[in-house]
Amino acid sequence: MDIRTPGSEATTGRSLGESCGIVSLAESVPVGYRLIQSLRIIQHRGQESAGISINTGNHLRNYKGMGLVNEVFSGVKLERDNGLGIGHIRYSTAGSSTIENAQPLYSNIGKYEIAIGHNGEIVNALQLKKVLESKGYSFTTNSDTEVILKLLSIELSKTSDPVLSMKNTFKKLVGAYSLNIIINHRVFVARDPNGIRPLAVGTTEFGYCAASESVVFDQLNGKMLRDVRPGEIVELKKNEIDSFMYNDKAKTAHCMFEYVYFARPDSLLDSRSVFETRMELGRILARESPVEGADCVVAVPDSARTHAQGYAEESGIPLTEALIKNRYVDRTFIMPEQAGRESELDIKLNPIKQLIDGKRVVLIDDSIIRGNTTRKIVKMLRKHGAKEVHLRIACPPVRFPCYLGIDMKTKDQFIASNRTVEEINSKLGADSLRYISLQGLIEATHLGKDNLCLGCLTGRYPVSIPRK
Amino acid sequence: MDIRTPGSEATTGRSLGESCGIVSLAESVPVGYRLIQSLRIIQHRGQESAGISINTGNHLRNYKGMGLVNEVFSGVKLERDNGLGIGHIRYSTAGSSTIENAQPLYSNIGKYEIAIGHNGEIVNALQLKKVLESKGYSFTTNSDTEVILKLLSIELSKTSDPVLSMKNTFKKLVGAYSLNIIINHRVFVARDPNGIRPLAVGTTEFGYCAASESVVFDQLNGKMLRDVRPGEIVELKKNEIDSFMYNDKAKTAHCMFEYVYFARPDSLLDSRSVFETRMELGRILARESPVEGADCVVAVPDSARTHAQGYAEESGIPLTEALIKNRYVDRTFIMPEQAGRESELDIKLNPIKQLIDGKRVVLIDDSIIRGNTTRKIVKMLRKHGAKEVHLRIACPPVRFPCYLGIDMKTKDQFIASNRTVEEINSKLGADSLRYISLQGLIEATHLGKDNLCLGCLTGRYPVSIPRK
Amino acid sequence: MDIRTPGSEATTGRSLGESCGIVSLAESVPVGYRLIQSLRIIQHRGQESAGISINTGNHLRNYKGMGLVNEVFSGVKLERDNGLGIGHIRYSTAGSSTIENAQPLYSNIGKYEIAIGHNGEIVNALQLKKVLESKGYSFTTNSDTEVILKLLSIELSKTSDPVLSMKNTFKKLVGAYSLNIIINHRVFVARDPNGIRPLAVGTTEFGYCAASESVVFDQLNGKMLRDVRPGEIVELKKNEIDSFMYNDKAKTAHCMFEYVYFARPDSLLDSRSVFETRMELGRILARESPVEGADCVVAVPDSARTHAQGYAEESGIPLTEALIKNRYVDRTFIMPEQAGRESELDIKLNPIKQLIDGKRVVLIDDSIIRGNTTRKIVKMLRKHGAKEVHLRIACPPVRFPCYLGIDMKTKDQFIASNRTVEEINSKLGADSLRYISLQGLIEATHLGKDNLCLGCLTGRYPVSIPRK
């Protein structure tokens, strides 16, 4: 799918939330470099900025910068820490890509130092901000995370009790949040009452860890213990974890898009394998929308590879790696203005002609957002001789904005927003276009309709979205 | 395969040749940025340095630097050129990674300016260098390409005839060379009499092109015309190409390793599809070395994916994407010395446990050089529950150095050099290990035994290798 | 003098204030680049970081970074502004040299955006901070400027009146502050009731300006109008300036060290020429502490040049430029650890032997803080043959910390703190050492004893210094 299309103006005006990844550690060894390595494991969740906050014994020490983890931290010498720390990576969005918004965000108040990393989006952030401003609290960023940080600081100064402060703070928040928080010598993670964004806890070789995706535990020679519960705060200690529930009444609403596209296939999210879900999406899609007499199934690499495998398996149509992705062109390349505009897609993807030429191709993509890339791939396949191109999409049409942590903000950007499937295909130019059904998507996740956030598909969100 | 293992000390002492990629253009539009984009297409052939030489009307202008094309050229403003130019990317090798060795190499003599890019390796370079030195010719690098450049300059100053000068020069060279050469306003490419390294000519939207791999023509909206013949010089003009044969007696000896590993699967090399060859290698391997009762075929991503597809197709054992590659960890990351050494492989690859656990796995790799990575992957699969791991390798054991352009120089680095297959497997730790037969490899290429360079497998090279 | 000696650990723990420079503009043309150029004019007041905040029509836009103005802003494209902006440069101090402390500091509250630049130091900052923290206000830096910013934001949210908010805020502050503040479309400067740090307003070619030193007006083709009065707020508009007095009862206490060392000689501070003051210091020093039969007067370049000129003029002893300063060694040079430690001073200064050899030298320095550099210069002169070296210092012994904006914080760092002049000279190794008298210093400034801050000389400060 094409969510990261260069030049995409996904957000207009000031953004208050993005997709991100978090990792927290409490270990008997210094964690600074281990946090950095762990962030590299989930780098796919955010490429705009990276940061860590570690406890050096006396103080929290923040390191952060713009870019990939290797760009920010390559060669950086960290102060030695005492085994407690949190890390964060932030997704690249148009507009407000500045170091001020890089996380963890930091503040100090009295004897407390606080750093916080946030994956998700607070839908009532502007309302909360206005209330705070009316009381004289000023802000230094336009991030919704600063609102959480400010509320938490105020509570801390009142109660001197970190857990109580978090509970009081979280009760005011509406929206999606998987948080990692370090307050002096204590490391916490928390998850919103709907469990919209993923978050899990696990062991490591030297202690405990919490992370957006379970793959992190593997790399640290540990094991996943469990998902953080919706409405739960977990404190990570070096020898144990403590649990504090602050809300257990909300209905779970896990983001379906994590399964469809965002998470790594080798992750388990809320006890469900991402890989298995994608295979199942492919199988269901094959049953719902077969292509009689097709010669081959082709995936849009790399994200739709598993879905295509499921489709091929179920349909019996052979899967071929007919689109070759250039591994090097993900990297930023700035062409001076005088240069002719070559298509970046032409450099990124190239078909193997003999696998396409004269063939009836089933092209599988995980999802379609804007449709620009999909249109170009269809055209590319035809140019290389494809007789027919049948598009099969493993996610129902995305028609509504996400307010809960995925950077899809305005309806204008969705090719599906005011179009029928027929109309969409007239833009994309395939011989046929079919999306998986909503029911099929739900079935594949094994989570049940009532436990999923399907807001971007249905316009019905698990929390009430304020008019801004 | 593990040729690029970090820390590999593949070459000892001074290296006189590496694998590389070249692109030349003669077009009715400026070619500077088009050369750069084309180099990105074949970036897999070399990541150490990148450079171009373009004709600005009066002079040749060289631009080069260390690193990937995007690192060297991102944001660089080029002088406007007149549609003539050559480009080069160089493979990273241990030891002599300096800007002086980045190509194209440049020289001027009288009214001539010359720039040259070289893919391959001249085996009699040291002998030629000594002769030149005895006549008072000095050198500024330890590159074999400078020897070619010096010989060509001397010939040019004698004959004032570019084509004759090249012919005279090439007759002295023994080894592998696909060259691109710009002499003032004339752009040439040439290929050694054995055709060891690939080189093809094609059209573009605006003129003619020559490139190491045919994928470049696709990106420039052109078509492959043909391979450059062994022993041929081709001059690229804006409206036509001219051919000059300087040696048509040699036996062709195309590098088998280009098909097995080095080239892109979507390239055609000497009229043979790389993709098809890899599929065929997999199929033959399946026939030669089946694994009865295996549960799944798993490829070492990304390079062995096609071979694995062939193996799966032939054997009927399902192919699964059980090893997930982290797309971001190819990038250089420098850990300060005080940091604990985490395994880069653990960050790079992660298995999907449920696809491995309790399974009898056929693990396909394209080739094994040192074996370090292979051993770790076998161990990783076992750790995630694999019941059995059967290694199947789509290239016979590499036991001899390559002197003709692939950076495999000393026997010590090869796990297979003095070991039986049994002994190799005792190092790798698989349940079984089988290599494809030499005959199977030859069959898969469709080129015939007599048209392949199999030096690294047999120790018999198409040209005589001087003792150094 | 040696205040900037590398390796100086002037401040221990967390610093809450440093010397700096500020410039504000309200003009009928965009001011972004003009602010940058103006900051270069007063670069001597701070080399650690540089920043500007400009009004782009809808919002304030901040640009800041670590290093010299040319390092931070070279090649930077600014958003177009509407003629309103402020700029700041910050002095390099040990310990807390981080981008978070770079100014202007920014915050937003309700409809207000505020940016603030500060030259000086708030002595009751910690007390004010504690009060704010007890009310739930958290901080993101350890800068005393953030305390001012926070107080001002709170007042603004209460009163919605920028001038009243500033008045209310300033009444709480004890210490030294010359401030520039931009609140949405309004640009203000203010000076503490004692006028400790300099600040002046002037015209420019296109409007009005305020700056730490009057040299800025020259460069902008304008004229100095007057000093900002102690206890005054001045609003800069494009066509006029408005004055608001918030405190006119305090006794003026201008920092004597600005005249002795810190300011540019071509500046006028509080109507008194820095150049004239330094000449006068030299003349008085010559009268108070003559050196009978000396051969030459030599200045420590560049800062003592004017003082030496005065001494030479008064004494009749010829002034010679016998110490040659290497113009390039101010720049940072990082020697790898394995390199031998060469003396940076040996590279920085070199005597002209024939001017020194066999001579009785009067060596003039503006002041002595730690004494390390002075000792080395005395030794250097002797090594080149000086028969006698008589040290004459144009500032009385510095024996007490500055809490009001100069980075001299702990008594340990002063060579004079617990020593008689005789004892000091036993460390410095001169044939004789004389300081100007306190009376002489006061006389030279023409300001009167009661209008000077002499805290670092007498330990008596113009404001009450809280025990920390």
Next chain:
Amino acid sequence: MDIRTPGSEATTGRSLGESCGIVSLAESVPVGYRLIQSLRIIQHRGQESAGISINTGNHLRNYKGMGLVNEVFSGVKLERDNGLGIGHIRYSTAGSSTIENAQPLYSNIGKYEIAIGHNGEIVNALQLKKVLESKGYSFTTNSDTEVILKLLSIELSKTSDPVLSMKNTFKKLVGAYSLNIIINHRVFVARDPNGIRPLAVGTTEFGYCAASESVVFDQLNGKMLRDVRPGEIVELKKNEIDSFMYNDKAKTAHCMFEYVYFARPDSLLDSRSVFETRMELGRILARESPVEGADCVVAVPDSARTHAQGYAEESGIPLTEALIKNRYVDRTFIMPEQAGRESELDIKLNPIKQLIDGKRVVLIDDSIIRGNTTRKIVKMLRKHGAKEVHLRIACPPVRFPCYLGIDMKTKDQFIASNRTVEEINSKLGADSLRYISLQGLIEATHLGKDNLCLGCLTGRYPVSIPRK
């Protein structure tokens, strides 16, 4: 003087020579970092590039880069060397500022490795180059130094005798050259038969040194031994120096401009103090061209400070530091194109008004080349109230190109080239303009007319200049 005025197009087309500085060391300790520190001492002789070549035991290792020494070498880890090495800094000229031209230049031939650094200019370089090219020798730069390197390499391959090879090579050269050369384990310096560019040998704490200026020996705790003789080769060994004369017939012709402007005042050049020469130039100028009733003497800082001191001393008119130079604006600052063009001079220099206002000023500059800066300074003084400005220049009018190592190449760039003094002053706008006489200049140097190169003043050069 204004030789370095930004935007100066001093050289048109391809330059074959520039002013530079060299340092060579043979010591019992590693010299890499000591060479770097020594280059910083003579940084004023060249700011474009810096490089060293050191012997690591088996090989020469080159390090070079564009920019100041601190920019090129800050933080660079050098390989350990055996105490032998050479260093070079190159002056910034328009046009050919590329890394290829950075020195030392390197070549290898047979068993010899050679690196060479050059201060000066070979006037028959093009002729020599053509001869070499006709014999098949090609070039990789447009530097005249490469011609020397090539000739030397050829001789070495013939004779295997470094000293003989240098002698044979130097006999072919016409022009100015102070060279440092390392050939494997032997370090040499040489000076052209006219001794046009300076070069001296001295001791250090650990061995022997040769350098463009004697200040280097001071810094290395050594002493100047003597100037290298015109036509002499000196070999530096760790315990001794050897001398080889290859030409002792030529007439010495030391560059007068080194004394007037280029060298450091604390250097001794050919036994004559630069400082003393400049004082004397000022005194003679005062005698030749007094200004009756002037109020003050003002130097253009920093280069004319000594000349002004001499003028003041002789005339009895007081010297005042009325022009304040901003120490930070020498550094490169790139203003984006959209920014208004502020005068860099206005930022660089500022007068002290009270020293100028109503005064009759004698303004001393060391020399005038283009005159742009001088004109602006005159205007600046008038703007600040100067009643009269009388320009006195310590060098006769520069009217002819320098072909021997100073970057003044075309007559068009000289304000004096086709103008009388009266006409020049009508451009500069002073009340009067006087240059020192040629006789006065000669007298001040104490070297005698026949021992000076006065080519840029008289058009008569010590060597025959070929028509290009």
